[in-house]
Amino acid sequence: MTTDYKTRLTTLATTGGCGCKIAPRQLRDILDQAGIIAPMDTPEALLVGSDGADDAAVWQLNNDCAIAATADFFAPMVDSPRDFGRIAATNALSDIYAMGARPLLALALTAMPRNKISSKDIANILAGGRETCRAAGVVIAGGHSIDTAEPLYGLAVLGQAHPNHILTNGGAKVGDTVILGKSLGVGLMSAAHKKSELTESDYAQMVESMTQLNSAGTELATIDGVHAMTDVTGFGLLGHMLEMCKASNCQAHLNSAAVPCFERARQLAQDGAATGASTRNWQSYGNDIHGNFEQWQRTLLTDPQTAGGLLIACAPTATKKVIASLRKNGSTVACVVAHMEEGNGIFIS
Structure with missing residues (x-):
């Protein structure tokens, strides 16, 4: 298999991809303790929040426009920096698509162990993410980067939809x-x-x-x-x-x-x-x-x-x-x- 990297990314991470997620029951307990699930002061414009385990939050701007927002990042599950960037970007954009919205704008979330990974490999991760976003018609307009123990990459994404065309994970009916x-x-x-x-x-x-x-x-x-x-x-x-x-x-x-x-x-x-x-x-x-x-x-x-x-x-x-x-x-x-x-x-x- 041909390689485009100096260091195998998976050797720098204890787990990778969406396998990084906190287990569902533990996550529910944490959010409940933090008072994040179904907060009492939810504004009417927040059409979808944290109470339904949905893929993105949705805020209604007016009768014809709602904004969907998500953030998603994780450690590498492949060794190729370019592939890692492409996969992480695809995964983050998916949260917007899953709400029925069209992604517009993204911010890159980048955390890298600078003493373990080359600048070239980091650049290839970012280039992979940009490649996927470009294919989706999405602009990466900025982001945030830090030096950390394990490599992490993902996106915060904003999307747009008509309020009547927002889909959630609720709403399924008997017979569907x-x-x-x-x-x-x-x-x-x-x-x-x-x-x-x-x-x-x-x-x-x-x-x-x-x-x-x-x-x-x-x-x-x-x-x-x-x-x-x-x-x-x-x-x-x-x-x-x-x-x-x-x-x-x-x-x-x-x-x-x-x-x-x-x-x-x-x-x-x-x-x-x-x-x-x-x-x-x-x-x-x-x-x-x-x-x-x-x-x-x-x-x-x-x-x-x-x-x-x-x-x-x-x-x-x-x-x-x-x-x-x-x-x-x-x-x-x-x-x-x-x-x-x-x-x-x-x-x-």
């Missing part, structure tokens, strides 16, 4: 189909990459998925019958689907056989590999998951995804339009993976 836009398994594959256990072809597949923009989200918000949307990241498919279920007062019936997964990730899971974040995810929400599934399937369904696919709940009549939009915007695997039913949690069959 649930569609996933990308294959699972990049957490397992990035862990294997860190141990030099991926082929060049496997690596290319992983990076291609993590740099595929979820730009369909802006269009999906305008399709009649689309009720809820989020993206699948560090809490795994089950974690983010469960957030949608709780916010919508529904139960998801997940067809495990329909879920697209990378073949290499499937092999790794069947061989007993698992990430630490996957285990923490299951410990956080496993009590809400029911049905019949094997250990390797659980590993894939809880695998932390970095720049994962959109997860959309829509009326059955909108299913074809949603899948067509996803495929037009680069998804080759978009498909129905679940249906919403009355009840709570997730049932797997």
Whole structure:
């Protein structure tokens, strides 16, 4: 595999990508203690805040315009500086797309161990992020940088949407189909990459998925019958689907056989590999998951995804339009993976 770096970035980080996230139950406890969840003084202009576990905050400026804002950064899950920058930027932009908004402006968040990483490698990380933003029509207009123990990179992003076209992870209805836009398994594959256990072809597949923009989200918000949307990241498919279920007062019936997964990730899971974040995810929400599934399937369904696919709940009549939009915007695997039913949690069959 060709390299564009002097130092393997993954050797400088204890964990990487969205696997860096604090486990969902622990995060909820921390936010609750801090009084951040559903604060009493929320202004009316704040359409989406911290109480619903959504991907971005939304502030209404007037009857025709709302601003979506997010910040996302993490440690490297690949060794290539350029790829790391591209992946981190894709992941941050996804939070805006998942709300149905169009990203406009970004600020780079950069923390680097200057005694361990070259200026050239840092420049390539920033160039990778800029490359992805340029492809999305987004301007990186500034940012902030510090010297720190581990390399971290990401973006704060502002986006725009009509207030009527904002989508949250709530709003799914009984009878909805649930569609996933990308294959699972990049957490397992990035862990294997860190141990030099991926082929060049496997690596290319992983990076291609993590740099595929979820730009369909802006269009999906305008399709009649689309009720809820989020993206699948560090809490795994089950974690983010469960957030949608709780916010919508529904139960998801997940067809495990329909879920697209990378073949290499499937092999790794069947061989007993698992990430630490996957285990923490299951410990956080496993009590809400029911049905019949094997250990390797659980590993894939809880695998932390970095720049994962959109997860959309829509009326059955909108299913074809949603899948067509996803495929037009680069998804080759978009498909129905679940249906919403009355009840709570997730049932797997």
